[in-house]
Amino acid sequence: MRYPLIVATLAALSATSAFAADFRIGLQDDIDLLDPARSRTFVGEVVFESLCDSLVAVGADLKATPELARDWSWNDDHTVLTMSLIPGMVFHDGNPITAEAVKANLDRARTLQDSMRKTELQSVDHIDVVDDLTFKISLKQPDPTLLPQLSNRAGMIASPAAFAEGKDFSQAPVCSGPYRFVSRQQNYQIVLEKFDQYRNAGDYHFDRVVFLPIPDTTVRLANLRSGDLDMLERLAPADIPAVRDDPNLQLALVTSVGYQGLTINVGNGVRADGPLKDKRVRQALQYAIDRNVINEVVGAGTFQPAQQPFGPDSPYHDDAFPVTGRDVEKSKALLKEAGYDRVPFELIFANSTTGQQIAELIQAMVAEAGFDVTLKATEFASMLQATKIGDYDVVQVGWSGRYDPDGNLHQFVTCGAGLNYAGYCNQAVDDLLNKAKVTPDVEARKDLYDQAQAILQDELPLIYVYHQPWPFVLAKDVHGFTPLPTGLISLKGVTKG
Numbered sequence: 001m002r003y004p005l006i007v008a009t010l011a012a013l014s015a016t017s018a019f020a021a022d023f024r025i026g027l028q029d030d031i032d033l034l035d036p037a038r039s040r041t042f043v044g045e046v047v048f049e050s051l052c053d054s055l056v057a058v059g060a061d062l063k064a065t066p067e068l069a070r071d072w073s074w075n076d077d078h079t080v081l082t083m084s085l086i087p088g089m090v091f092h093d094g095n096p097i098t099a100e101a102v103k104a105n106l107d108r109a110r111t112l113q114d115s116m117r118k119t120e121l122q123s124v125d126h127i128d129v130v131d132d133l134t135f136k137i138s139l140k141q142p143d144p145t146l147l148p149q150l151s152n153r154a155g156m157i158a159s160p161a162a163f164a165e166g167k168d169f170s171q172a173p174v175c176s177g178p179y180r181f182v183s184r185q186q187n188y189q190i191v192l193e194k195f196d197q198y199r200n201a202g203d204y205h206f207d208r209v210v211f212l213p214i215p216d217t218t219v220r221l222a223n224l225r226s227g228d229l230d231m232l233e234r235l236a237p238a239d240i241p242a243v244r245d246d247p248n249l250q251l252a253l254v255t256s257v258g259y260q261g262l263t264i265n266v267g268n269g270v271r272a273d274g275p276l277k278d279k280r281v282r283q284a285l286q287y288a289i290d291r292n293v294i295n296e297v298v299g300a301g302t303f304q305p306a307q308q309p310f311g312p313d314s315p316y317h318d319d320a321f322p323v324t325g326r327d328v329e330k331s332k333a334l335l336k337e338a339g340y341d342r343v344p345f346e347l348i349f350a351n352s353t354t355g356q357q358i359a360e361l362i363q364a365m366v367a368e369a370g371f372d373v374t375l376k377a378t379e380f381a382s383m384l385q386a387t388k389i390g391d392y393d394v395v396q397v398g399w400s401g402r403y404d405p406d407g408n409l410h411q412f413v414t415c416g417a418g419l420n421y422a423g424y425c426n427q428a429v430d431d432l433l434n435k436a437k438v439t440p441d442v443e444a445r446k447d448l449y450d451q452a453q454a455i456l457q458d459e460l461p462l463i464y465v466y467h468q469p470w471p472f473v474l475a476k477d478v479h480g481f482t483p484l485p486t487g488l489i490s491l492k493g494v495t496k497g
Contacts, residue, residue, distance in 0.1 A: 023206040023496065025489065026220040026232035028352050029380035030187050030213035035163075035170040036156035037109045037117055040384050040419070042400040042487065045153065046233065047211055049488040050192055052175035054155040055083060055102070056147060060484055062257070062403040064147050068097065068157055068176065078142040078440065085133040090197055091159035092180035099135040103127040104160040106137070119411040119418045120149040123437065141438045144445075148404035178204045178491070187213060187379070203492045215380075217353040221473065224249065230478055230496060233489065235471040236353055237300035243473055252472040254483040257314075258401025258408070259306050261464040262347075262362075262394050267423030269390025275343045276393060282460040284334035284343075285394075288369035289362060290326035291465055298357045303466035308453060309399075309408040311467045315442055316405040318450045321457050331369035344372040348387075349396035350380040358465075359396055387421040395421070398468060400487050405449055406437055413452075413461060424461035 031044040036052055039045075057067040072083040089097040106127050109117035123143035128136045139146070149155065162174035173181045178201065179192035190211040194204060212229070214220040217236035223229045225248065235243060235251070243251045264282055265272045275281045291305035307324060310317045335343060347362065349355040356377060363373040378386070387395045402408055410433045411417040415425035429452050436448040456462070470487040480493040 021205065021207040021496070022210060023208070023231070023491065023494070024210045024212060024229045026223060026229045027211055027213045028215060028217070028220070028234040028354075029350055031190070032381040032384060033170040034173045034181070034184065034190070036153040036158065036175075037105075037112055037115045038170065039153060040116055041380060042398075043211075043213070043380075045400060046487070046489055047190055047192075048153065048156060048175075049177070049490060050179040050209055051173065051177045051181060052156040052158060053177045054152060055150045055157065056155060058148075058151045058403060058484075058486060060254075060482055062485060064151055067151075068102075072147075078144075079139045081137045081139070081146065082130070083135060083137070086199065087133055089176065089199055091161075091174055091176050092195055093159050093161060093174045094197075095159050095161055096132075097157065097176055098132050099129045100132075101160050102135055102157055103129055105157045106154075108163060109154055116418045117149075117154040119414070120145075120152075120154040120407070142440060143437055144440045145404050145406035145410075145437055148402055148407060152402070152407075179209050182208075189213075200492070205495045206491065209491065215350070215352040224473055224475065227475070229475075231472065231474045231481075231489070233470070233472055233487070234354070235473050237298060237302050237469075237471070240300055240302065240471060248476050250474040250476060250478065252474065252481060252483040253302075254470050254485055255304070255311070255313075256401050256468050256470050256487050257311065257403055257485050258399045258468065258487070259309055259311075259464050260303075260358075260396075260398030260466050260468050261306065261462055263387065263397055263412075263422050263462050264394050264460070265390060265392055265422060266461050267425060268387075268421060269423070271390055271393055272423055274345065274393065275338070275340055276345060278338045279459050280334045280338040281340065281343055282463070283458075284331040284338070284369060285366060285371060286324055286460060286463050287327045287331035287334065288366040288371060289463070289465070290365060291323055293326075293365070294358060294361055295466060297361060298354065299466065302469045302471070304469075306464040306467045308457075308464055309412075309462075310405055310449075314405065316446050316449050318446075318453055320450065321453060326365070328369045331366075335370045340370070342370045342372055344374070345393040346374045346376055347394045347396060348376040348378055348383055348392050350383050351377040352380075355396060362396075390421075390423065401485075403485075405445075406433070409433065409449070409452070410437065413456060422461040424459070426455060426459065429455050 027043045029043045032041045055069040056064045069083040070086045110121045123139045125138045125140045159174040163169040178198045180195045182191040184190045192209045220232045295303040305323045349359045411419040414430045432452040439445040
């Protein structure tokens with residue numbers, strides 16, 4: 001019932017808009033919070049790309065380049081990062097972007113009770129303001145991951161006036177990007193409008209950007225074809241051939257630096273005390289899954305099977321862990337060894353077409369080995385809340401990825417980390433990953449990740465399933481878009497007409 005209503009209301013929006021240059025983007029999910037410090041969703045990052053600038057940026061080449069910070073330098077032992085801001089910049093409320101404002105943001109991200117950035121900034125000891133445009137970040141130890149983190153939500157700078165005591169920043173976010181916040185209707189739309197005082201305002205050609213969460217991939221594509229959307233993110237793989245053959249559409253496809261997989265509750269609340277707490281049961285679950293079938297049946301050959309958080313192109317990929325093939329008999333033997341004939345569990349997943357297809361396929365596959373799976377589809381933000389509090393057995397969820405390996409692993413598997421919803425804790429893994437955080441040499445750092453992965457591949461708090469592509473589709477009259485491996489949408493230089 002919901003989706004025809006979305007189609008109708010989108011058409012009404014298109015017909016009545018007072019803005020001659022709207023750009024409408026269809027999202028697969030709704031976001032959780034419009035607050036970089038507290039946000040967890042990937043679609044939140046998509047919206048923040050237009051709303052909130054970071055200290056540094058990452059482009060298609062995955063290299064750090066200036067954004068709010070015009071330059072930076074390290075001291076000799078890489079424990080102090082000095083950054084200088086571009087002069088003359090202002091927030092959307094007109095307040096100047098200063099070193100003091102940066103310090104307020106970083107301190108908030110490090111100390112806010114429900115901040116999701118604490119792990120990302122855990123190496124930071126303190127921030128000193130040198131002058132209006134210069135600040136120093138002093139670290140407890142060298143951290144080669146810091147600059148990559150500052151290119152993402154940990155480095156997004158908002159107006160301190162908007163998160164002052166007593167204010168809910170997520171309800172009225174004030175940032176520093178090319179578009180400023182206008183309104184949000186949950187599960188329907190987020191509206192931004194062009195910020196004319198932005199330093200590169202001339203590179204952004206739309207008066208207004210509207211983000212519309214439409215979980216059903218069929219409906220999302222239908223809205224694009226009808227002209228009610230200008231662009232969508234995450235096309236269903238089965239629709240790729242038809243889109244390629246449609247002269248009214250453009251396909252922009254790039255492989256991500258992230259992954260999709262299964263997170264298993266091994267230590268997060270009372271639901272962690274079931275059969276899946278035994279690693280042999282988790283190993284059996286992995287052997288019951290055929291990643292190649294998921295790739296071919298759901299991914300149309302675009303879901304590259306994954307065994308680890310680092311893709312084959314990453315220098316941190318470990319060839320010692322090839323993709324595990326399906327082996328039903330081995331799965332059954334492991335269950336028997338653990339003392340089980342059949343194991344029931346609930347698999348929760350985001351309410352989207354692709355998520356539903358994968359969940360149903362996994363349900364059918366693992367039943368043959370002895371797993372009785374109950375499926376539970378839920379809204380994406382609700383799913384994340386359930387995983388945070390441990391109200392789940394297994395969750396089908398992924399990560400958009402970071403170009404530095406720490407961002408794909410540490411915060412998911414170290415004891416008490418912000419995104420460790422599995423509740424996994426192993427001091428040996430913590431020691432290895434914490435040491436990797438402060439080791440600048442690539443070979444030495446890779447050895448530490450290899451050792452950590454040897455433990456994780458045995459204990460399996462996460463089962464990586466595939467490295468997802470980012471398939472974007474645009475109307476034929478949209479020009480100048482470059483797909484990014486991060487999956488984010490930059491509207492710089494994009495035009496329509």
